[in-house]
Amino acid sequence: MRETYQPTEVEAEARALWEKSGADRAREDAPGEKYYCLCMLPYPSGRLHMGHVRNYTIGDLITRYQRMNGRNVLQPMGWDAFGLPAENAAIKNKVPPAKWTYDNIDYMRMQLKSLGFAIDWEREVATCHPKYYKWNQWLFLRMLEKGIAYQKTGVVNWDPVDHTVLANEQVIDGRGWRTGALVEKREIPMYYLKITDYAEELLGALDTLPGWPERVKVMQANWIGKSVGVEVGFPYEGGALKVFTTRADTLMGATYVAVAAEHPLAAKAAANDPKVAAFVEECRRGGVTEAELATQEKKGVPTSLTVKHPLTGAKLPVWVANYVLMAYGEGAVMAVPAHDERDFEFATKYRLPIQVVVKAKDSQPVQPTSLESLLIAKDGVLCNSGKYDGLSYETGVDAIAADLAAKSLGAKRTQYRLRDWGISRQRYWGCPIPLIHCEACGIVPVPDADLPVVLPEDLAPDGSGNPLNKYQAFVECSCPRCGKPARRETDTMDTFVDSSWYFMRYACRDNDTAMVDGRVDEWLPVDQYIGGIEHAILHLLYSRFWTRVMRDMGLLKFDEPFTKLLTQGMVLNHIFLRKGAAGSLVYYSPDEVQLQHDADGRVTGALLKADGQPVQYDGMGTMSKSKNNGVDPQMLVEKYGADTVRLFMMFAAPPELTLEWSESGVEGAQRFLKRLWRAVGEHTAAGKAPALDAAALGGEQQDLRRQLHETLAKVSDDIGRRYTFNTAIAAVMELLNAVTKAAGTGPQDRAVRQECLEGIVLMLAPIVPHVAESLWRGLGHPGSVMSQRWPEADPAALKRSSLELVVQVNGKLRGRIQVAVDAPREAIEKAALAEPSVQPFVQGKDVKKIVVVPGKLVNVVVA
């Protein structure tokens, strides 16, 4: 063993060892219970960022820990390789997206290897490879046959910067999720997947996922947005206006109905009323984005149309209103201004009648004068509602729904916010949709034998839409049905399709004849999935849907793809800036800046190293190019080694929380590894330690040994159950501090120290595997530390004869006493009262009660 810790050498050696032994390969026939540990696959953007490093370090820690516990662990890696950045890079550099992507993959694979992740690289998958996306196409055709995939012309979100259609989920505050550009509405024929058919199951099955964070489940439930209500028909000449309501009990309070501007009734009214026509046109022009809609003032116009109240037959006016959304429910609402905030605002503005039909139990109806006075929730009773008076929310809904059903004017129904998943993209760098347009036969699926439809890889988009459209060799084909010349579909699939099942393909990526095989049912479901919270809705919901589709086709035997989910927090760093001329902002990288502080360590300001002049501190934010506060993992690995980076990331914060980057924190992590290296070096320099004789240990030796075994128990719990890797590391640090402090040099001192150092190295092995290999050998063991069993706490070593109890008087800490482990209660009470530091607080006072918490404390209650 070298005297000083040399990360570069240590890490190269360890990696060579693992590569030679094939330690990271996962085999179906290997011993041990299977364990599938999966990290979300990266987009090959060019270089790893700190978020990746954090993500994969967590996964690697769990993988190595599970392996040491005897599990047969699969940890694969792949590339979410289709997508827009490749096209943008192509436009900028005139390089085909394929070349750009594959080059990036090669570089990033090298980076991942340099971090020492125990990945089975033989299972690597890239979603842009025809052998992978062939099965996207194959399953899409099966979905088409089953009616799960269908074509529809509809209003879609058009991103004017990327020239592409976005799914609703990809529109954030009315802007494209990637470009931030304001989204426009366009009508385009496209393909949808019927995720709504699975809405109920996707919602209900959230209860079968105790290993998922509660907030992710809440977000998914909100996204699915189930509402149970009643569909009500309001008859008029020529039909009935359908509305959906969750408050059918308030039907007798309906004073008008309102329809969306795109509703057929609005079109009918507009035909012979220029005012209505003008309003409809205004809505079309203005109300484009959801964010605008949400903040818009409620507006509407009356029409000459009326509908009949389904129960009373009273005539109700039809309004066109901008607060009614065509895309939700029926695009029409019954308005009950007395009991709905929006209806109230609207009715007040346009002086429409307000009819109170719900009152608080045991009181008189309240006339609505303000919003607060009328918002009587679902726990009131009906009034002014004829035969329904006195009914509660539930009984009222049931009674009214029954009467509506009898007239064929209504029925109970469940409505979801979730919409079908539009997967067509007018982009080049994606998986081709395997369809052919024939003038005679219409839309014809590509026969299975002709799959995959291979995407030409040598095209370079120039920014003017999809280059496939201009590429004759791709577009021109013959119809598989009639043989006549035909046109190939040039739309590609949403890249969320690629990532909805990649985790299955790792189990069977060498199978060229089937999408999945028996090995998928062996390895899956994924035991532990790890990734960013930003995928809480889209990716995770689509994967759950896709898995069910495959299950229903008999391809799989499980329902949920991910048993446990860990959503890691983001990585933040300081932001420094100066306001330049004309209000422009110049951001400075944290390592260009020198912090200033006062004598207590409080930060008082920051100076730019280059010119010594102050810069403004703008707090912590996610690492990004625009804020110039990113840290390059490669630089760090070169400077400190992979183990130091991994250790800092696991130590600085628990995995779910945001992690604040700190260069001095990284240095602290390095210091700890150096200290450990030195401790092992000094210990082994004195020769082989004698065998431990537990019976011969003195008090201090016993204490140190007990701390070792207490630490073993804590670290196993922290890593195995709690996933609080930061506290596990802290406990190991404490143990090393105790080992270094222990001064003894006798044979049993050395034996205990050997046991402690071995324990420390084994506990750290999943976190800092390279240095653990060197130290393990240094401690005299020939094999790889990674093939060692995880150390268990020895119950005998945990035993103690006496322990310290805290003595409180009236809940305030006053002293400590040493008592025998098996001391009777009376003896403890007596010792507590006799303790000199406690005496002054109890003397001459009336002791009312003594609370003894075994093993913890004594609380003396005095008057």
Add this chain to the structure above:
RNA sequence: GCCCGGAUGGCGGAACUGGUAGACGCGCGGGACUCAAAAUCCCGUUCCCUCUAAAGGAGUGUGGGUUCGAUUCCCUCUCCGGGCACCA
């Protein structure tokens, strides 16, 4: 607006089931080694009072409650973060 989190020293964080608040690390202060610096090691570091120490007092965003005992449970308010958002 609704839903979900969160608030603890100068900083990141710990305290897991109601039982010693501030583990561990960073930063800072002091010291040792050194001609000097870096590196390393040792000591100190919640705040107040105190020459120092002992001892004492206060203290986990605010105000209240339950309890022998509350960072932890309940209610009120303030602020911060995230999600959804005219969803009928």
